[in-house]
Amino acid sequence: MNTIPPLDLARQYQALQDDINAAVLAVLASSQYIGGPVVAQFEQAFADYTQTPFCISCNSGTDALYLALRAFDIGPGDEVITSPFTFIATAEVISMAGATPVFVDIAPETFNLDAEQLEAAITPRTRAIMPVHLFGQTADMTRVMAIAQAHTLPVIEDCAQATGAIWQNPTGQTQKVGSIGDIGCFSFYPSKNLGGYGDGGAITTHSATLAEKMRIVRDHGRRSGYIHEAIGMNSRLDAIQAAILSVKLRHLDQWNLQRKAIAARYAQLLGNIPGITIPQAFQDSVWNQYTIRVNHEGDLHYLGRSRDRILNSAADVALNASAIEPPAPRRDQVRTALGEQGIQSMVYYPLPLHLQPVYAHLGYEIGQLPIADKAALEVLSLPMFPELTVAEQEQVRDGLKDVLLRC
Numbered sequence: 001m002n003t004i005p006p007l008d009l010a011r012q013y014q015a016l017q018d019d020i021n022a023a024v025l026a027v028l029a030s031s032q033y034i035g036g037p038v039v040a041q042f043e044q045a046f047a048d049y050t051q052t053p054f055c056i057s058c059n060s061g062t063d064a065l066y067l068a069l070r071a072f073d074i075g076p077g078d079e080v081i082t083s084p085f086t087f088i089a090t091a092e093v094i095s096m097a098g099a100t101p102v103f104v105d106i107a108p109e110t111f112n113l114d115a116e117q118l119e120a121a122i123t124p125r126t127r128a129i130m131p132v133h134l135f136g137q138t139a140d141m142t143r144v145m146a147i148a149q150a151h152t153l154p155v156i157e158d159c160a161q162a163t164g165a166i167w168q169n170p171t172g173q174t175q176k177v178g179s180i181g182d183i184g185c186f187s188f189y190p191s192k193n194l195g196g197y198g199d200g201g202a203i204t205t206h207s208a209t210l211a212e213k214m215r216i217v218r219d220h221g222r223r224s225g226y227i228h229e230a231i232g233m234n235s236r237l238d239a240i241q242a243a244i245l246s247v248k249l250r251h252l253d254q255w256n257l258q259r260k261a262i263a264a265r266y267a268q269l270l271g272n273i274p275g276i277t278i279p280q281a282f283q284d285s286v287w288n289q290y291t292i293r294v295n296h297e298g299d300l301h302y303l304g305r306s307r308d309r310i311l312n313s314a315a316d317v318a319l320n321a322s323a324i325e326p327p328a329p330r331r332d333q334v335r336t337a338l339g340e341q342g343i344q345s346m347v348y349y350p351l352p353l354h355l356q357p358v359y360a361h362l363g364y365e366i367g368q369l370p371i372a373d374k375a376a377l378e379v380l381s382l383p384m385f386p387e388l389t390v391a392e393q394e395q396v397r398d399g400l401k402d403v404l405l406r407c
């Protein structure tokens, strides 16, 4: 049985290993491991790529988002509106800054923040809007930008999963994600469309003032030397990562095209299978994930289990042990059965952020953001990486058809 992983970074490395090895060895020989020309060259190349004048590299996508909030002095008493259906980092940084995340439900077709519901969430405390381009798909930036402008709120784009995605603005011009809002935040975690061989991130902006502020906070609150004008952090990108990313950046558009071709082939192969819903690209998607829905007919209460198990004491859990547990979503059985056939899949994300134990104090209830809740019970991300073969995609189709008959 041929095992198909959700992503296979080794295949990409094998194709590029001569260039990557040479770039890494050059850094090792240079003895300039932090900062220096290799990092500066990558920042310039990434600024050019994202069509922004300023790029500040940093240690992770999480730090990029945090630095963006710091650029706007967002802190205690402030609210930032974002999506509940994303990786925890998006909301975590809002909390790290001392502010409160406000979650707006997602649109069912895109898994991205539903811009139609955005305006109702704005309060006098709102200080920024943070849309996420989830799974590679651009958020509805036309509406988001219009609402942000109407309320003079900054927009911080979470581009972690969408490096290279393109949005067409209302005047018909195309813009890369990260150049649309005030600040774009990128992750170079290995599984991202542009991934390093360790942690890494970057921030892009059109504003020299914001760029300067973020550059200072990124490096211990200093411009240079040992004079510190802000409480900062150490969030520098290593030269080795910058060297690797510079090599890989040259291939990013080609890889994104391959991802699009794979998504189109999946659509052909899976489009007529009953019981699942395949994803669509609206404005653009660079398909960091190919996430289907395994349709869930039951109610949403299964989601309560994870939170309750953590929040309730052991005694409560024992007391409730006899209570009837809501059944697991069919998606979980499908995933297990696919795994038995060697087809590995992932669930991004099994619990939306507003229902996470860490955010219980915010008081969100199951069903309050029903589209995100339902997505958490239905999503299944199939193998997706640029080197995935036609034969592997056909194996996914055959496996899925077979499994859905049985589950």
Ligand SMILES: Cc1ncc(COP(=O)(O)O)c(C=O)c1O
Residues within 6 Å of the ligand: 060, 061, 062, 063, 086, 087, 089, 090, 132, 158, 160, 161, 186, 187, 188, 189, 199, 200, 201
């Ligand atoms: C949507 C989103 N935002 C932020 C991050 C954080 O990026 P990093 O892992 O580089 O800190 C991730 C990473 O998985 C992500 O998927």
